[in-house]
Amino acid sequence: MTSYLNQVACHEQGIAPAIAVAATPDKLLMQAWVNREALATAVAEKRAVYWSRFRKKLGRKGEESGNVQKSTEIRLGGDAICYRVKQIGGIACHTGRANCFYQRLENEAWVTTDEILVEPE
Amino acid sequence: MTSYLNQVACHEQGIAPAIAVAATPDKLLMQAWVNREALATAVAEKRAVYWSRFRKKLGRKGEESGNVQKSTEIRLGGDAICYRVKQIGGIACHTGRANCFYQRLENEAWVTTDEILVEPE
Numbered sequence: 300m301t302s303y304l305n306q307v308a309c310h311e312q313g314i315a316p317a318i319a320v321a322a323t324p325d326k327l328l329m330q331a332w333v334n335r336e337a338l339a340t341a342v343a344e345k346r347a348v349y350w351s352r353f354r355k356k357l358g359r360k361g362e363e364s365g366n367v368q369k370s371t372e373i374r375l376g377g378d379a380i381c382y383r384v385k386q387i388g389g390i391a392c393h394t395g396r397a398n399c400f401y402q403r404l405e406n407e408a409w410v411t412t413d414e415i416l417v418e419p420e
Numbered sequence: 421m422t423s424y425l426n427q428v429a430c431h432e433q434g435i436a437p438a439i440a441v442a443a444t445p446d447k448l449l450m451q452a453w454v455n456r457e458a459l460a461t462a463v464a465e466k467r468a469v470y471w472s473r474f475r476k477k478l479g480r481k482g483e484e485s486g487n488v489q490k491s492t493e494i495r496l497g498g499d500a501i502c503y504r505v506k507q508i509g510g511i512a513c514h515t516g517r518a519n520c521f522y523q524r525l526e527n528e529a530w531v532t533t534d535e536i537l538v539e540p541e
Contacts, residue, residue: 301528302528302529303525303528303529303530306530310432310473311431311432316437316451316500318439318448318451320448324445324446325445325446325447325448326446327439327441327446327448327497327502329497329498330437330439330497330498330499330500331498331499332499342525342528352431372524372525373524373525374521374522374523374524374525375521375523375524375525375530376448376450376451376513376519376520376521376522376523377450377451377452377520378451378452378453379437379439379451379521381448381521392497398497399497399498400495400496400497400502401495401497402495402496402497403493403494403495403496404424404463404493404494404495404496407422407423407424407463408423408424409424409427409496
Protein backbone atom coordinates (compact mmCIF):
# COMPACT_ATOMS: atom_id res chain seq x y z
CA MET A 300 0.00 0.00 0.00
CA THR A 301 1.15 3.51 -0.75
CA SER A 302 3.36 4.72 2.06
CA TYR A 303 1.64 8.04 2.77
CA LEU A 304 -1.54 6.14 3.64
CA ASN A 305 0.29 4.02 6.19
CA GLN A 306 1.67 7.13 7.88
CA VAL A 307 -1.81 8.21 8.92
CA ALA A 308 -2.42 6.77 12.37
CA CYS A 309 -5.72 4.96 12.08
CA HIS A 310 -7.18 3.84 15.35
CA GLU A 311 -10.60 2.35 15.81
CA GLN A 312 -11.75 0.43 12.71
CA GLY A 313 -8.90 1.88 10.64
CA ILE A 314 -10.22 5.43 10.65
CA ALA A 315 -8.73 8.82 11.46
CA PRO A 316 -10.34 12.24 12.04
CA ALA A 317 -10.56 14.45 8.95
CA ILE A 318 -10.98 18.18 9.38
CA ALA A 319 -12.16 20.40 6.55
CA VAL A 320 -10.99 24.01 6.52
CA ALA A 321 -12.01 26.60 3.96
CA ALA A 322 -8.95 27.83 2.11
CA THR A 323 -9.52 31.56 2.09
CA PRO A 324 -10.16 32.88 4.57
CA ASP A 325 -9.11 30.14 6.95
CA LYS A 326 -12.33 28.78 8.45
CA LEU A 327 -13.10 25.52 10.24
CA LEU A 328 -15.94 23.83 8.37
CA MET A 329 -16.45 20.33 9.70
CA GLN A 330 -14.96 17.21 11.18
CA ALA A 331 -15.64 13.74 9.86
CA TRP A 332 -13.57 10.61 9.33
CA VAL A 333 -11.39 8.95 6.73
CA ASN A 334 -10.09 5.49 6.20
CA ARG A 335 -7.30 4.78 3.72
CA GLU A 336 -9.70 4.23 0.84
CA ALA A 337 -11.37 7.61 1.47
CA LEU A 338 -8.04 9.40 1.59
CA ALA A 339 -6.72 7.71 -1.53
CA THR A 340 -9.97 8.59 -3.33
CA ALA A 341 -9.72 12.20 -2.18
CA VAL A 342 -6.20 12.39 -3.58
CA ALA A 343 -7.27 10.86 -6.89
CA GLU A 344 -10.36 13.04 -7.30
CA LYS A 345 -9.08 16.28 -5.71
CA ARG A 346 -12.14 16.60 -3.51
CA ALA A 347 -12.91 15.85 0.13
CA VAL A 348 -13.98 12.23 0.59
CA TYR A 349 -14.93 10.79 3.97
CA TRP A 350 -15.73 7.44 5.49
CA SER A 351 -19.17 7.33 7.04
CA ARG A 352 -19.02 5.46 10.33
CA PHE A 353 -22.78 5.24 10.33
CA ARG A 354 -23.40 4.13 6.77
CA LYS A 355 -20.14 2.18 6.54
CA LYS A 356 -19.29 3.54 3.12
CA LEU A 357 -17.38 6.27 1.32
CA GLY A 358 -19.01 9.67 1.10
CA ARG A 359 -17.96 12.22 -1.48
CA LYS A 360 -18.90 15.54 0.12
CA GLY A 361 -21.63 17.24 -1.90
CA GLU A 362 -22.52 14.10 -3.84
CA GLU A 363 -26.23 14.74 -3.29
CA SER A 364 -26.37 18.41 -2.30
CA GLY A 365 -23.89 19.67 -4.87
CA ASN A 366 -21.93 21.33 -2.06
CA VAL A 367 -18.69 19.73 -3.15
CA GLN A 368 -15.46 20.42 -1.27
CA LYS A 369 -12.73 20.87 -3.87
CA SER A 370 -9.51 19.93 -2.14
CA THR A 371 -6.67 22.36 -2.66
CA GLU A 372 -4.30 20.80 -0.14
CA ILE A 373 -4.17 17.86 2.27
CA ARG A 374 -2.24 18.17 5.52
CA LEU A 375 -1.30 15.79 8.30
CA GLY A 376 -1.20 16.79 11.96
CA GLY A 377 -0.97 14.34 14.82
CA ASP A 378 -3.70 11.75 14.42
CA ALA A 379 -5.73 13.80 11.95
CA ILE A 380 -5.68 14.86 8.35
CA CYS A 381 -6.88 18.26 7.18
CA TYR A 382 -8.56 18.92 3.87
CA ARG A 383 -8.06 22.52 2.83
CA VAL A 384 -10.95 23.10 0.47
CA LYS A 385 -12.95 25.41 -1.68
CA GLN A 386 -16.47 24.91 -0.36
CA ILE A 387 -18.84 25.06 -3.31
CA GLY A 388 -22.13 26.71 -2.39
CA GLY A 389 -20.71 27.99 0.89
CA ILE A 390 -22.61 25.29 2.79
CA ALA A 391 -20.55 22.62 4.55
CA CYS A 392 -23.21 21.36 6.96
CA HIS A 393 -26.06 19.03 6.01
CA THR A 394 -28.33 21.26 8.13
CA GLY A 395 -27.85 24.02 5.54
CA ARG A 396 -25.44 26.03 7.65
CA ALA A 397 -22.07 27.36 6.53
CA ASN A 398 -20.23 25.04 8.92
CA CYS A 399 -21.02 22.25 11.34
CA PHE A 400 -19.79 23.94 14.50
CA TYR A 401 -22.99 25.93 14.93
CA GLN A 402 -23.47 25.16 18.62
CA ARG A 403 -21.67 27.09 21.36
CA LEU A 404 -21.39 26.06 25.00
CA GLU A 405 -23.15 28.63 27.18
CA ASN A 406 -23.84 28.00 30.87
CA GLU A 407 -23.39 24.25 30.42
CA ALA A 408 -25.75 23.99 27.45
CA TRP A 409 -25.13 23.77 23.69
CA VAL A 410 -26.80 26.77 22.12
CA THR A 411 -27.35 27.09 18.37
CA THR A 412 -25.74 30.34 17.24
CA ASP A 413 -25.59 30.04 13.46
CA GLU A 414 -28.54 30.43 11.16
CA ILE A 415 -29.66 28.06 8.42
CA LEU A 416 -28.66 29.64 5.13
CA VAL A 417 -30.23 27.10 2.80
CA GLU A 418 -33.16 24.93 3.84
CA PRO A 419 -31.99 21.30 3.47
CA GLU A 420 -34.11 19.11 1.25
CA MET B 421 -23.81 13.80 34.82
CA THR B 422 -24.20 17.27 33.35
CA SER B 423 -26.30 17.08 30.22
CA TYR B 424 -23.97 18.96 27.83
CA LEU B 425 -21.32 16.28 28.41
CA ASN B 426 -23.73 13.53 27.41
CA GLN B 427 -24.53 15.32 24.18
CA VAL B 428 -20.98 14.86 22.93
CA ALA B 429 -20.90 11.64 20.96
CA CYS B 430 -18.04 9.68 22.44
CA HIS B 431 -17.07 6.63 20.49
CA GLU B 432 -14.08 4.47 21.18
CA GLN B 433 -13.15 4.46 24.86
CA GLY B 434 -15.48 7.36 25.59
CA ILE B 435 -13.45 9.91 23.66
CA ALA B 436 -14.25 12.46 20.95
CA PRO B 437 -12.01 14.52 18.64
CA ALA B 438 -11.12 17.97 19.94
CA ILE B 439 -9.94 20.62 17.50
CA ALA B 440 -8.15 23.75 18.62
CA VAL B 441 -8.53 26.87 16.51
CA ALA B 442 -6.83 30.19 17.20
CA ALA B 443 -9.47 32.85 17.80
CA THR B 444 -8.20 35.74 15.70
CA PRO B 445 -7.50 35.19 12.95
CA ASP B 446 -9.20 31.83 12.54
CA LYS B 447 -6.40 29.28 12.30
CA LEU B 448 -6.42 25.52 12.73
CA LEU B 449 -3.87 24.66 15.41
CA MET B 450 -4.19 21.01 16.37
CA GLN B 451 -6.41 18.00 16.82
CA ALA B 452 -6.37 15.85 19.92
CA TRP B 453 -9.01 14.09 22.00
CA VAL B 454 -11.32 14.71 24.94
CA ASN B 455 -13.29 12.52 27.26
CA ARG B 456 -15.99 13.95 29.49
CA GLU B 457 -13.58 14.64 32.32
CA ALA B 458 -11.27 16.62 30.01
CA LEU B 459 -14.15 18.68 28.66
CA ALA B 460 -15.59 19.40 32.11
CA THR B 461 -12.12 20.43 33.29
CA ALA B 462 -11.69 22.71 30.29
CA VAL B 463 -14.98 24.40 31.08
CA ALA B 464 -14.04 24.85 34.72
CA GLU B 465 -10.54 26.14 34.03
CA LYS B 466 -11.22 28.09 30.81
CA ARG B 467 -8.30 26.45 29.02
CA ALA B 468 -7.95 23.61 26.51
CA VAL B 469 -7.70 20.27 28.26
CA TYR B 470 -7.29 17.00 26.38
CA TRP B 471 -7.31 13.30 27.10
CA SER B 472 -4.09 11.61 26.12
CA ARG B 473 -4.86 8.28 24.47
CA PHE B 474 -1.23 7.32 24.84
CA ARG B 475 -0.62 8.35 28.43
CA LYS B 476 -4.19 7.61 29.51
CA LYS B 477 -4.49 10.82 31.48
CA LEU B 478 -5.69 14.41 31.27
CA GLY B 479 -3.36 16.88 29.66
CA ARG B 480 -3.68 20.60 30.23
CA LYS B 481 -2.18 22.14 27.10
CA GLY B 482 0.97 24.08 27.98
CA GLU B 483 1.33 22.49 31.41
CA GLU B 484 5.03 21.89 30.82
CA SER B 485 5.87 24.23 27.93
CA GLY B 486 3.89 27.23 29.16
CA ASN B 487 2.13 27.35 25.79
CA VAL B 488 -1.29 27.38 27.39
CA GLN B 489 -4.42 27.53 25.23
CA LYS B 490 -6.81 29.93 26.93
CA SER B 491 -10.26 28.88 25.83
CA THR B 492 -12.50 31.71 24.69
CA GLU B 493 -15.32 29.52 23.36
CA ILE B 494 -16.22 25.85 23.05
CA ARG B 495 -18.24 24.63 20.08
CA LEU B 496 -19.84 21.36 19.09
CA GLY B 497 -19.96 20.10 15.51
CA GLY B 498 -20.89 16.57 14.55
CA ASP B 499 -18.76 14.16 16.53
CA ALA B 500 -16.17 16.77 17.53
CA ILE B 501 -15.76 19.68 19.88
CA CYS B 502 -13.81 22.79 18.97
CA TYR B 503 -11.80 24.85 21.43
CA ARG B 504 -11.48 28.41 20.19
CA VAL B 505 -8.37 29.60 21.99
CA LYS B 506 -5.81 32.26 22.57
CA GLN B 507 -2.56 30.37 21.99
CA ILE B 508 -0.02 31.66 24.49
CA GLY B 509 3.49 31.77 23.02
CA GLY B 510 2.14 31.22 19.51
CA ILE B 511 3.29 27.59 19.60
CA ALA B 512 0.62 24.89 19.55
CA CYS B 513 2.79 21.97 18.45
CA HIS B 514 5.13 20.05 20.74
CA THR B 515 7.68 20.14 17.91
CA GLY B 516 7.98 23.91 18.42
CA ARG B 517 5.90 24.83 15.39
CA ALA B 518 2.96 27.23 15.33
CA ASN B 519 0.53 24.41 14.57
CA CYS B 520 0.54 20.65 14.23
CA PHE B 521 -0.50 20.45 10.58
CA TYR B 522 2.99 21.12 9.33
CA GLN B 523 3.07 18.33 6.76
CA ARG B 524 1.54 18.66 3.31
CA LEU B 525 0.81 15.85 0.89
CA GLU B 526 2.92 16.27 -2.24
CA ASN B 527 3.21 13.52 -4.86
CA GLU B 528 2.02 10.90 -2.41
CA ALA B 529 4.48 11.89 0.34
CA TRP B 530 4.07 13.97 3.50
CA VAL B 531 6.44 16.91 3.19
CA THR B 532 7.29 19.18 6.11
CA THR B 533 6.47 22.74 5.10
CA ASP B 534 6.50 24.69 8.37
CA GLU B 535 9.61 25.68 10.22
CA ILE B 536 10.41 25.10 13.89
CA LEU B 537 9.99 28.46 15.63
CA VAL B 538 11.14 27.42 19.09
CA GLU B 539 13.48 24.48 19.67
CA PRO B 540 11.59 22.06 21.93
CA GLU B 541 13.33 21.11 25.17
